[in-house]
Amino acid sequence: xxxxxxxxxxxxxxxxxxxxxxxxxxxxxxxxxxxxxxxxxxxxxxxxxxxxxxxxxxxxxxxxxxxxxxxxxxxxxxxxxxxxxxxxxxxxxxxxxxxxxxxxxxxxxxxxxxxxxxxxxxxxxxxxxxxxxxxxxxxxxxxxxxxxxxxxxxxxxxxxxxxxxxxxxxxxxxxxxxxxxxxxxxxxxxxxxxxxxxxxxxxxxxxxxxxxxxxxxxxxxxxxxxxxxxxxxxxxxxxxxxxxxxxxxxxxxxxxxxxxxxxxxxxxxxx
Numbered sequence: 657x658x659x660x661x662x663x664x665x666x667x668x669x670x671x672x673x674x675x676x677x678x679x680x681x682x683x684x685x686x687x688x689x690x691x692x693x694x695x696x697x698x699x700x701x702x703x704x705x706x707x708x709x710x711x712x713x714x715x716x717x718x719x720x721x722x723x724x725x726x727x728x729x730x731x732x733x734x735x736x737x738x739x740x741x742x743x744x745x746x747x748x749x750x751x752x753x754x755x756x757x758x759x760x761x762x763x764x765x766x767x768x769x770x771x772x773x774x775x776x777x778x779x780x781x782x783x784x785x786x787x788x789x790x791x792x793x794x795x796x797x798x799x800x801x802x803x804x805x806x807x808x809x810x811x812x813x814x815x816x817x818x819x820x821x822x823x824x825x826x827x828x829x830x831x832x833x834x835x836x837x838x839x840x841x842x843x844x845x846x847x848x849x850x851x852x853x854x855x856x857x858x859x860x861x862x863x864x865x866x867x868x869x870x871x872x873x874x875x876x877x878x879x880x881x882x883x884x885x886x887x888x889x890x891x892x893x894x895x896x897x898x899x900x901x902x903x904x905x906x907x908x909x910x911x912x913x914x915x916x917x918x919x920x921x922x923x924x925x926x927x
Contacts, residue, residue: 675826676762676785677834678753679889679908682720682734683920687893687906688868689882691852693840694805694815697870699924700736702747702766705803705817705840706779709747709768712738713926718902720920725913729755743769745779761786775807785833787826797824799833815840835859848872852882861886880906893918900925 680686681703692698693705699716701708716738724730731754738747749764768779783799799820807813817838824833840854854866868882868891878895893906902922909915 675787675833676753676760678732678751679724679884679887679916680722680906680918681749681751682718682736683722683893683904683906683918684880684895684902684922686722686908686916686918687880687882687891687895687904688852688870689866689884689889689891689908691840691854691866691868691882691884692842693817693838693852693854693866694813694842695852696805696807696813696842697850699738700749700922702738702768702779702781703734703736703749703751703764705805705815705838706766706781706801707768707777707803707805707815709738709745709766709779710740710770710774710777710805712740712745712747715739716922716924716926718920718922720918722916722918724753724916725910726916729757731755738766745769757790759788761788777805779803783820785824785826795827797826797833798822799824811844813842815842856886884908 680690682700685692692701695701695708698708699711700718718736720734722732734751736749745768747766751762753760763784764781766781768777770777781801785797787795800822801819802821803817805813805815819834819836826833836856836858838854838856843851845851848871850870852868857863864886866884870878870880872878876897881892883890889908889910891908893904896903900923902924904920906918907915
């Protein structure tokens, strides 16, 4: 009965997401609909754009959790760690999705560096993919992502990402993994108001537009909102800044399958 329920869930979700293609990497990105490709603020954004680990000033760590559409068998958890040493920035990300019967695991090893008076950031990430299905052999694959971000002006930034340049395959099928090209923009509307826009095209899916906006009400409170055309998902959330800790809660709503609630906590001594 459990296996039937899981297969049914995955059958309904197939048009929305493929393997290792999640609605968000964490609560902060979920509120922005994963639009923060060119972000100058996000520090766990290196999962989206390998160049974004340059946003780390010293060290950074975060933990995130959600259940996709509140289904126990579709639970997601992640941990991210990043640090800066002189001109080198490095990061490690671990993501897990699924339950006892079916589980996807992804490990990301990242490095980035800034050039041209810190206007240009370039990064590379190596991804290790693993799928575990009860009573079957584990499946592994490896992918390479490249990303950049360039500050056109103090208010404008543009970014680009190529995911899985080496076109890795899972069980001999390349379409099982994201194979995307993305272009992103960040614009600082006001000192406390930042907007993000990302255009993405996966080789196996129609183009998508992601949009997000982040407003810092005070030093201790942020409000975020976004929308993804990939699955018509509106989103919103809040962020609390307490000393060196950041606590995020956000929600994405699918009009047929219902809401997904995200929680996340981060440690950021540089903020």
